[in-house]
Amino acid sequence: MPELRRGVRLAVDVGTVRIGVARCDAGGILATPVRTVSRKGPEEGLTELAELVREHEPIEVIVGLPRSLHGGEGSAAEAVRAYSGRLSRAIDPVPVRLVDERLTTVSAHQALHAAGRSSRKHRSVVDQVAAVMILQAALDSERNSGRPPGAPLDAHTGTADPETEEDRR
Template sequence: MPDLRTGVRLAVDVGSVRIGVARCDPHGILATPVRTVSRKGPGEGLTELTALVREHEPIEVIVGLPRSLHGGEGSAAEGVRAYSERLSAAIHPVPVRLVDERLTTVSAHQALHAAGRSGRKHRAVVDQVAAVMILQTALDNERNSGSPPGTALDAPQGEQNPGSEEDRT
């Protein structure tokens, strides 16, 4: 069985209104929910995600890329790619990886329904559950293949992490 890289990873499920965030333990065994971040406001959640990256010190951030059942990419995937580029610039040098997340939100709704949560209460946590599913799948894939999951985004050239002045010197 291939070795799994050690280190905490964060995963995000980027929606148009909310972003679900999950993390795993340092051994990459179990994904757990962290919180839901709002995309309202000028930073669209990037400030809070940057703070979570500083807090959890992940080796990478995994972003779920919504694809169609046939594997194609539509406007939702285009929006996630654009957001991921901005996230990558904000958290550089922490790498960002895009992984296929087909049907993750649907599966999250089904899991919450099966657990007895009413549909009205799903909204508050469904993005977190989807992020957990994205991360757990990525961890399992890496464990089985021995390779990091998905596709790495290239680090933006000439852009700095928008931390404090102290962080930039």
């Protein structure tokens, strides 16, 4: 069985209003929610995310890239790519990786509903739950393949290598 790299990882679920943040332990066993960051704050939440990176000292930050069910990218993915480029520059030298996150927010809503939380109370935690799902999927992918998940983002250009990204879907 392939080995997982050791080290804490942070994951973010970037929304238009809020950003869910999750982390895992250094062994990469368990993803847990950290907090929800508002995009209304300084630099659309980048300042708070950079503080979380300093606090948790992750080996990388995983960003969920919203793709369509067919694997294509629309305006939401374009916005996440742009935000991820800014995040990458704000936390450099900590690497940022983009991973496919199809339907994680829908799954997070379903999980919260199944747990008995009312829809009105979902807003405060749904982004965190989605970030946990993104991170757990990334950890599982690495554990199964022996390769880091998704595609690395270049901190200077804010772009991912399309060949690497295509290989890791």
